[in-house]
Amino acid sequence: MNGEMSWLDNFVRPKIRALVSKKELPDNLWRKCPNCGQMIFHRELEHNLSVCHYCKHHMRLGVTRRLEVLFDDGEYRVIELPEAVHDPLRFRDRKRYSDRLKQAQSGSTASDAAVVAHGRMGGMDVVVAAFDFSFMGGSMGVAVGEALVRASRLAVVQEAPLIVIPASGGARMQEGILSLMQMPRTVIAAEEVKEAGLPYIAVLTDPTTGGVSASFAMLGDIAIAEPQAVIGFAGARVIQDTIREKLPEGFQRSEYLLEHGMVDMVVQRDELRDTLIRILRLLRNPTPAAEVVALPQPETEDAAQEEAPASAEPEPEARPSAEAADEGTPAQP
């Protein structure tokens, strides 16, 4: 009897379940928006680049889709990265680090948390280093540092701008001090691009924290952030507990950082590609598109007063600004 039961349980039931479930709809067809709670059909969510169309909440976007959306016609090439040292400290917590790595690699097309791709954007050559948050929280170890270095070298060789798109919880603690060493390493990588006179642009996505935010991520010539992304060094709770003060609303979010001058712009995901192309065009082709026409010489004070009666009623509100403008003009020789 016992044997029969286990045979039923172990063999027959899974078989039946497998047969039935094939015809059933998989339960991941709908996703609940973590912000507004609406259920969104997966195809719609994919079409909207993982942005909730009810409340515009930006969910995390996979690295493949991210690259596909940015490059012209979705075409790009991923470069092969050199194999980094695996598990240098033979680290083990509840699991061996080497096992964690293998598990992450089996669920990914990449060998670690950063992917380097190149292709064209608005007809311009660009190199992109993008993070895969689903790979061990996008944590930065030796392999990710290596990816950033390769990306910067590729940009320099191709004389192309480098766009970095972090999505990371910070340094990979399983690699200890070696992961921290990736901070100066990636800073140097970013510097190499800048020294070559090439644009270095950071697109900060949710989350950009820890050692990643404290290194290459914050060095963009232009720092763009996705809406509502968490960007900061230490977690809000840690800071709150340390300073024993309530943190302001929206602390460590893109919009707060924009208000306080830490990022240059907050851009919706569906406008990101066009925005990047516009910025790159401005940075790459500084010559104006039209003929430069000299501005007319500013009128002398007398001439301005003579012309004043032309308007029916002098506008009192207009005066202070006009005076301010006069004070601002440099004295004529």
Ligand SMILES: [Zn+2]
């Ligand atoms: Zn929503």
